[in-house]
Amino acid sequence: MNKKYELIYEGKAKKIFSHDDPDKVIIEFKDDATAFNALKKAKFKGKGKLNCLISARIFELLIKENIPTHFIEIKNENKMIAHKIKVIPLEIVLRNIAYGSLCKQTTINSGTTLAKPLIDIYLKNDELNDPLLTKDRIELMNIISSKDLNFITDLTLKINNILKIFFKNIQLQLVDFKLEFGYDIKNNILLGDEISPDNCRFWDLNQKNDTIVSLDKDRFRNDLGGLIEAYSEINRRINDFI
Ligand code: TMP
Secondary structure: OEEEOOOOEOOOOOOEEEEEOOOOOEEEEEEEEEEOOOOOOEEOOOOHHHHHHHHHHHHHHHHHHHOEEEEEEEOOOOOEEEEEEEEEEEHHHHHHHOOOOHHHOOOOOOOOOEEEEEEEEEEEEEEOOOOOHHHHHHHHHOOHHHHHHHHHHHHHHHHHHHHHHHHOOOOEEEEEEEEEEEEEOOOOOOOOOOOOOOOEEEEOOOOOOOOEEEEEHHHHHOOOHHHHHHHHHHHHHHHHHH
């Protein structure tokens, strides 16, 4: 990256650089993958580029549906330009099907289709291992007003409706996903971060029987192999459809 762009922040899967325009940032998607709060780490050549391309297509789709997002444009292979936001330290998880931590922490059976989407909110704090929050705890910590929290949860439900239909059209079941939001310079709430197989669970609907075939980061979390093949397949299906 050109020297004039200053590294503002480095996360587990992305780097954020300054832009000539102080209201914008450059987001670089890394090839690194982590799981279980970085207890497990690996590099997958080409993952950054795939997640950048997939996220860009999904953000474009959401913008068309009037969802406010930070995405502006792709810069090159694994970099996008986005509006600068002050990230709200909450991870908003929406679940359509019970899987992952929900089944480890409750008596709900893995694979159960939920009667209505479940929203779980976690504190974005690696030191505390991203704990599950309650509305009262969010209020107590003064993270966000209840009006803004309602806005974010409503937006998450709308995003789910758009994405569920979109992914069904390309033979993918949207099991669950995690979103992050932030405030832009005008204090508008924008969808931030990424929407990719790193933070969504996708199950292949092109299976003859009921076998679960994950086309997402569970391939790494659960040592299934074939991560790049799975991400490439998601990217291929999105591009063939759009
Ligand atoms: P979970 O079942 O482990 O709680 O994950 C739910 C969804 O959230 C799943 O699509 C993966 C995504 N996720 C992240 O993007 N980042 C995280 O740190 C975690 C724990 C989950």
